[in-house]
Amino acid sequence: MKKLIVLVASLITLLVAAAAIAAEPLRIGALFAVTGPASFLGEPEKNTLEMLVKEANAKGGVAGRKLELVVYDTQGDVTKSVQLANKLIKNDKVSVIVGPSTTGESMAVIPLAEKEKIPLVSCAAGIKITEPVKKWVFKTPANDHVAVEKILIHAARYKQKNLAIITVSDGFGSSGREQLKALASNKGFRVVADEVYGPKDTDMTAQLTKIKASKPDAIICWGTNPGPAIIARNVKQLGIKTPLYMSHGVASKKFIELAGSDAAEGILLPAGKLTVFDKLPKNDLQLKLLRSYDQAYKKNYGVEASTFGGYAYDAFILISNALKKGGTPAQIRDGIEQSKRVVSVSGIFTMSPTDHNGLDLSAFEMVRITRGDWELVK
């Protein structure tokens, strides 16, 4: 009898102690452009992160600690994101920040994260975020130049020497344009036409006529919907038979729907693996995770998971891996930097003190649109 009382008493003490530890949840802050022009990024990011935190807490948290998520909507506004980042650090006392969604916002928040020594895992693609490397800043989307390289490798294989580029005049397009021109001249391509269009333009036949006259071996278009869909249609209207490459910015079924499977036929693009997970070989390391993410997202929100939501997924995986080594901001930072072959949505991350993105060419698959669906190309 006495033994039993001792046992019960010690059990209770243990439980209380555990509750006391568990009562101190780890606070994760998030800055996403949930509304406004970049909402196509922010909304799936927020949904994904909320879903993952809920799942993790249902399983008892990460490394024995419950998670608490504080999400703020930056509306894609640079000033707001700095204010909200301040609020996350000073008022909410978060240990790590996920986001912001866009490159401009991320660049604005970086000085603050560096000064306050809070790790920031940005969900924006701009190369400037992690190059040069900043101690407290990471990012999960692959750099634009990885996608550019993927295209150029394909073009080189098909002996396409003269390239025409047409890019959208926003941040995504001008970053793509810089990378395209730099890498193309590095690798011995010639850029014979360099055209631009506005994000709200409704007809690009003028630019494409000029491109047609320059007789390129391939056309590379860099933009996000709906521009590239209009370009695909315009290319067909003008009867241009030159191979057409698109960026990873349109790697979604939405693009095929907008362009129409007729105009989209034969277009080549680098796509994140999430887009084509059902076409991946059985032994792909990411396959299981991609499928479960897609299913869970569909179950929770009724729509397909998007690459953009995947950026937040990556951030969560990196952070929860790091948490196993300790939960202070400095420990989380070190943990993320030491990530080795961490399998996630955007790719397999291997970080180092000189690489705070951790993705390489394997983050993308080259695909061709065939009869309204993706087809992997070698």
Next chain:
Amino acid sequence: MHIGQQIAQYLLSGLSTGAIYALIGVGFAIIHNATGIINFAQGEFVMLGGMFTVFFLTVLNLPLLVSVILAIAAATIVGVAFERLAIRPMKNASPISLVIITIGGSILIRGIAMLVWGKDTHAIETFSGNEPIQLGEATILPQHLWIFAVTTVVIICSKLYFNYTISGKAMRACAYNSRAAGLVGIDVRRMVLFSFAISSAMGSMAGIIIAPLTMTSYDVGVMLGLKGFCAAIIGGMSSGLGTVFGGVILGILESLGAGIFSSGYKDAIAFIILLIILFIRPQGLFAKGDTERV
């Protein structure tokens, strides 16, 4: 492909975008002619036309023609409601405050559309196929012919309406002098309501016929509205040929600018031309200057 072929394509591309600008511009002109204000919510009716059509086509699965008619009707109702709720209650407001109200209205309509339909871009099937039509050295799409046809019909109808019907003449009378029009027994308020109904119907029609080419989303109205406004300004706010020429000039300048100079400065070229026109001929290229009798 030599330069002649290129220019033929630039001209044809410019003509087809210009026709779209013209159709939107006429909507601006009609309200301006009846009320003396610029309705900056005009672009939103273009958006509503396209989005309502998408809604009826995909959500309610109605046939194209029925969807189009319902979409025009729905956009017209929104236009009428807008006038009743936002413009009419402002008794004796100066034109400038009414213009500001229309800007507010446009933001409101855009916001509601975003909440109701989401932020995605949508495409509509073209009315008669996607096979390009070869015109000499240049190509256009069958949908462009629809745009030309609808623009022509709309311009002719509005010309006939304003010149040969009682209510059309009454509307013009309101524009010249609404007080005097009221004194001779014209119901000025009804005419204003009418002008909003007509121009929202017209705007939505423009939105519907261009949606298969340009796609549609909750925010297409901003840029298209602005371009339509430019067309109307160049044309001297006429509800007839002036605005058509205005639209076509703008469209051709844009496409020549993009093709021959630099596509990066396409919009800049078009807007610089607009500024020059406003400096030199503020009454528009085709309008005769107002003559004031004392």
